[in-house]
Amino acid sequence: MTGVSVDFTDVTRIYGAVRALDGLSLDLRPGEMVALLGPSGCGKTTALRILAGLDAPTSGRVAVDGIDITDVPPNKRDMGMVFQAYSLFPHLTVLDNVAFGLKLRGKSKAERTTLAGDMLDLVGLAEHKRKYASQLSGGQQQRVALARALAIQPRVLLLDEPLSALDAKVRAQLRDEIRRVQLEVGTTTLFVTHDQEEALAVADRVGVMNQGRLEQISAPADVYAHPATPFVAEFVGLNNKVDAEVADGRVRLLGTSLAAAEGSITTGAGVALIRPESVRVSADPAGPATVASVSFLGPISLVHSIFDNGTRLIAQTSSAQATALSPGDRIAVGVEQPAVLVVPSN
Numbered sequence: 001m002t003g004v005s006v007d008f009t010d011v012t013r014i015y016g017a018v019r020a021l022d023g024l025s026l027d028l029r030p031g032e033m034v035a036l037l038g039p040s041g042c043g044k045t046t047a048l049r050i051l052a053g054l055d056a057p058t059s060g061r062v063a064v065d066g067i068d069i070t071d072v073p074p075n076k077r078d079m080g081m082v083f084q085a086y087s088l089f090p091h092l093t094v095l096d097n098v099a100f101g102l103k104l105r106g107k108s109k110a111e112r113t114t115l116a117g118d119m120l121d122l123v124g125l126a127e128h129k130r131k132y133a134s135q136l137s138g139g140q141q142q143r144v145a146l147a148r149a150l151a152i153q154p155r156v157l158l159l160d161e162p163l164s165a166l167d168a169k170v171r172a173q174l175r176d177e178i179r180r181v182q183l184e185v186g187t188t189t190l191f192v193t194h195d196q197e198e199a200l201a202v203a204d205r206v207g208v209m210n211q212g213r214l215e216q217i218s219a220p221a222d223v224y225a226h227p228a229t230p231f232v233a234e235f236v237g238l239n240n241k242v243d244a245e246v247a248d249g250r251v252r253l254l255g256t257s258l259a260a261a262e263g264s265i266t267t268g269a270g271v272a273l274i275r276p277e278s279v280r281v282s283a284d285p286a287g288p289a290t291v292a293s294v295s296f297l298g299p300i301s302l303v304h305s306i307f308d309n310g311t312r313l314i315a316q317t318s319s320a321q322a323t324a325l326s327p328g329d330r331i332a333v334g335v336e337q338p339a340v341l342v343v344p345s346n
Contacts, residue, residue, distance in 0.1 A: 003031030003188040004065040011060030022212035033189040035203035043212040080154030086141040088133040095129040101152040119147035139170040157189040230343040244272035261339035270342040279315035284332035
């Protein structure tokens, strides 16, 4: 398959007094996977439904491969969809479930069997083709749903919270599997999720949405390291919040000075947002803070500290280093971050 471009141009969707989408402009490049990330009600699923043709914009347009499809019915759009619910037919075998869309498109039985078998091979379920949905695990059923969506060779693949119903371990495995398959097939893909880890792990670019607006769209590393707005900074990643003072493009906090990130308040008192992995701690009897607790998370640990003035800070460090620290130990604390975003205190 070859990917196609997708373009939302100033798309608005209004339901009564609610603006579910507020002037969304977004492009997907051919073969790219874009993840729309945000809290419930931010508009990400509305955008996906409009692209699928299951909802219509109040204004604006949607184009695929340069052709306006805003008024094209959903059955004419060639979209493959995978939902949170697997929606498999219980009376059909795995092979027949995958071949169902091909049957609706008038493909011969031999062609259906070949294409469906190829897709099951792609998702690693060829040996289960004669089974029924009830004989499969949740992760396997979602793989079947993915194979079914891809079997029709869609121009665009739409994934609407496809991993939400799975437990954490299966979710991580299937997340990586979806990315592998998408890269191998090359289908342009829109992935909707509220899980930041999913979005950052699989997407070429991540779009963060808030109240119907796209606040930032960038490569995952850029969204995480260089959030464009306070909302993005707070939504993506764990943050320490530390009182700070801004003047002349510099931020004063915890006895040190750092550059103010773009989007920060320009002067005066505010709250600095600091990633735990940017905080360095070390044992120091004369240090300004005390270890409150240590949370072991496998190869990494979180060291929770409290300063004499009551400020609390979380540092992410290797578990090997964290084993040397115990609650009550005095520690030195430093911040190593190229620039710090400072938001209003309010």
